[in-house]
Amino acid sequence: MAADPKAPSILGFPHRPEWGPAAHRKALAGHLRRCRDHAGIGARQAARCIHASEASISRIETGRTALKPAEVERLLDTYGISDPLERARIADLVREAAKPEAWQPYANAAPLDLRPLLGMEPAARRIISYEPQLVPGWLQTEEYAEIVIRAVHPTKPAGEIAERVALRMQRIEMLRRAVSPPILLAVMDSEVFRRRVGTPGVMYRQIKHLIALLEELPYRLNLQIAPLTVGAAGAIGHPIVHLRFFTPEYLPDMVYLEQYEGALYREKPSESERYQAILNNLCGVANPAEQTPALLEQALAAWR
Structure with missing residues (x-):
């Protein structure tokens, strides 16, 4: 099946470690929110697919909480994101977002x-x-x-x-x-x-x-x-x-x-x-x- 040309894409956001984990987490958080909106799925339904609360979805979509790879994978499945390039870039961003931030040693x-x-x-x-x-x-x-x-x-x-x-x-x-x-x-x-x-x-x-x-x-x-x-x-x-x-x-x-x-x-x-x-x-x-x-x-x- 052809990809939806109107679907949100994360490919325009590069994987740039020097930008720090917070930027990758925030960019990905906004992308996940746009993907959910595009799929017409409510926050409650998205929360059920990862066995979490609506508040958890809100924290994920605003970049206020860490993104777990397994949860992101389930959300992508639920939102119908199947393009391998999109999923590969998202996986890169999830890994980058999990790294320690510059202030964490202090x-x-x-x-x-x-x-x-x-x-x-x-x-x-x-x-x-x-x-x-x-x-x-x-x-x-x-x-x-x-x-x-x-x-x-x-x-x-x-x-x-x-x-x-x-x-x-x-x-x-x-x-x-x-x-x-x-x-x-x-x-x-x-x-x-x-x-x-x-x-x-x-x-x-x-x-x-x-x-x-x-x-x-x-x-x-x-x-x-x-x-x-x-x-x-x-x-x-x-x-x-x-x-x-x-x-x-x-x-x-x-x-x-x-x-x-x-x-x-x-x-x-x-x-x-x-x-x-x-x-x-x-x-x-x-x-x-x-x-x-x-x-x-x-x-x-x-x-x-």
């Missing part, structure tokens, strides 16, 4: 509300970040990060602080990888360089680190500094991170909104587009990236 120190961002950022094609108070986490030095983390968590034991610092330090590595690294567009307020974190030496070394990163990653890191004169455009009081992926048809844009205690995520197109517009406006009124090295040198002079 699981005791990885905040629950940060894990979705940590899991998905390696799959991003482009990351836009706005930080009004501090140097963005990807770009912090170890000593700067330790002071910031300890200030937010003054009662945490030294071992957990060290784990949180180590987790933060490894995030920059995705920009250094040889295969499909993300591009990071970071905007931060000029006041970040006047707000003392630790000693003047800590600030001096942090700014030197930013200069070195711009030299090391000229095509992967774009850093802009927003002066106070941007006015209302820079009056956002919390960090924003907007992720755009290589395969938007499988992975919609994700927005991370950091709060003092917790975080919010936005993935509806109308919401992600609104935050994209806010960040585009900030990029437009901030000092151009070409001026950043000179501005950093000026900031450096203040901490000598």
Whole structure:
């Protein structure tokens, strides 16, 4: 029997280990939901075929739970997915989704509300970040990060602080990888360089680190500094991170909104587009990236 030309296909989503397990799990989760909808099968019927609850199907279809190979096979049978290429790609994605995530070696120190961002950022094609108070986490030095983390968590034991610092330090590595690294567009307020974190030496070394990163990653890191004169455009009081992926048809844009205690995520197109517009406006009124090295040198002079 000929394949249904209108059936959803996962072949457009590649098997890319460097993107991380969360991206593979999320892409496959959405595909399974589309396959169920295309087959006209309700969540209750799908749940019965794997001896689970409707809530379990919901968690599977939103990528919030691990995908067991046997359960996926039964779901594919139920949805009438017989194409060997489709099933082979799905099997690859299931295996990739089961691998440990980058934050798991630091699981005791990885905040629950940060894990979705940590899991998905390696799959991003482009990351836009706005930080009004501090140097963005990807770009912090170890000593700067330790002071910031300890200030937010003054009662945490030294071992957990060290784990949180180590987790933060490894995030920059995705920009250094040889295969499909993300591009990071970071905007931060000029006041970040006047707000003392630790000693003047800590600030001096942090700014030197930013200069070195711009030299090391000229095509992967774009850093802009927003002066106070941007006015209302820079009056956002919390960090924003907007992720755009290589395969938007499988992975919609994700927005991370950091709060003092917790975080919010936005993935509806109308919401992600609104935050994209806010960040585009900030990029437009901030000092151009070409001026950043000179501005950093000026900031450096203040901490000598």
